[in-house]
Amino acid sequence: MSDDVLPVAGIRLASAAAGIRYQGRDDLVLMELAEGAAAAAVFTRNAFCAAPVTVARRHLEKISPRYLLINSGNANAGTGDAGMAASYETCRLVAAASGVAMNQVLPFSTGVIGEDLPTDPFASSIPGLLSSLQEVGWRQAAAAIMTTDTVSKLASRRFDVHGKTVTVTGMCKGSGMIRPDMATMLAFVATDARIPKAELQQVLETAVGPSFNSITVDGDTSTNDACVLVASGASGVDVGDRESAEGQAFRQAVDEVCMELARAIVLDGEGATKLVEILVEEAESEAQARQVAYTVAHSPLVKTALFASDPNWGRILAAVGRSGIDDLDIRQVRIWLDEVCIVSNGGRDAGYTEEAGQSVMNRSSFSIRIAVGKGQASTRILTCDLSFDYVKINAEYRT
The missing domain is CATH 3.10.20.340 (ArgJ beta chain, C-terminal domain)
Structure with a gap:
């Protein structure tokens, strides 16, 4: 885990102890993206993909997201129509409290498969999450998305271009049920660079190949795997041209953050000693x-x-x-x-x-x-x- 977790301009996070499954610890995270931010994602190829994966895919196809909502303890997978309804309801709750459209909220869940996701804990926690968002909330958020992880997993990189600084910071969770078939259990990487969505998607897909898609703890691909890369554009540095110095430095920073996070997952493999x-x-x-x-x-x-x-x-x-x-x-x-x-x-x-x-x-x-x-x-x-x-x-x- 990186000792120096760098905040990303245009990205704010908050966490809360909602009591979805765990008691006495944070288990719900809200990540706010600046208006106009670009977002790219890759998701599990498991046929029994979780309800939040389906909902997040659908929403991301239509509009740029403003919020990511992440819960631990309950995967909301194998839950049928009730699971879909619960995922949509959690998005509606964020939308109603924040004033954005419902499809501008992407839901993510991790935890036990096959149990219905209660929505009351979301309803009671979302107003507090919105009021406590901050750019320095990465460490608390990384701890809140853990399940069997023994340590939180974070990584940051920073580079300068023509006197302007670009930051890339990411967090992930994963310890068991790890043989990613696109990404990892859950990973969220953010930057303040400016890049169009199509190019951002290419950067992400290139980065996950040698990192999250090249690790295994036990050979099991999760129903909930998701990896998201968001770009707020707040630095004003355009990195869309892959041949430019800015573009190359950006791609290297994203690759390095993903590699560091992927390595941290294997190091923290359930019961791992090697x-x-x-x-x-x-x-x-x-x-x-x-x-x-x-x-x-x-x-x-x-x-x-x-x-x-x-x-x-x-x-x-x-x-x-x-x-x-x-x-x-x-x-x-x-x-x-x-x-x-x-x-x-x-x-x-x-x-x-x-x-x-x-x-x-x-x-x-x-x-x-x-x-x-x-x-x-x-x-x-x-x-x-x-x-x-x-x-x-x-x-x-x-x-």
Whole structure:
């Protein structure tokens, strides 16, 4: 988490303890966007997408939003027509209290799936949220959207262009049910740069690829995934031209914020004790490389070996072998743990020692690099181990 969370001109936030599910902590956030702000978003591809995802998509297609409303504790997913009605009602409540159109409010929810979302806590909390909005509300908001997260997740970047300063700040939540299929559990990134909506959408889609779309904790894609990038334009700096110095600096700042937030999710994976980068090289295509990487990352046997700091390289080898590559020549496959080669020529590398493998596995962060000998494509993903605490956290999630 960034120690220096920078406010973004034209963006104000407030949080409140609404009691939607949790008691004694904030669980509802309102984010206000300056009039004329641009907004872009990507959403889950899970077929059972939550009601707020459907509503947010519909509203974003029609008009620029003025408010984002985010609750934790209840996902409002798998709730049918009642869930849709509840999401629309929360938007109506914000609209009525603020004077904007109902479709200028985008709702977001995270928490337990399959439970009806009560709207009374929203009705009683929204007036107070509107009266307490402030540009420095990021830390409180990031804590309020947490569920099983153990830490809030924030990141900021700032750059200067011709004497003017541009800021990019983001927050996200996510710890379990993480194998994003567009973005992450919930992520909100804001800037005071000025950029048209179409270009902003391109920036976001480019940024989520190597960041939120290249992490996995447990292989589960949430019903509620959403990542939003908003631009208030308050700095007066135009970054729409991707070839300009301003445009390039802006894209780099957004990429870095998304990468830092994505890494924070894996570091905070439910019960995680290891951060592991899986690099796959010499694949025929990026899709093939990702297929191998995710097969290794999602193997329970590999993940439990990581937790045990056990250099059981046979588990990695077996996962590569079952990853679905046609005509894989096992003699061409090489595998490393950081600098230590563990597999070559179809089996254990001739120079490998258990002591060398153990020295890497004892580290809290390391890489598994796999060369499959098929081509020139490559990829990287971040993952973590599978610990006792992961089972405990998820077994007790609703209690």
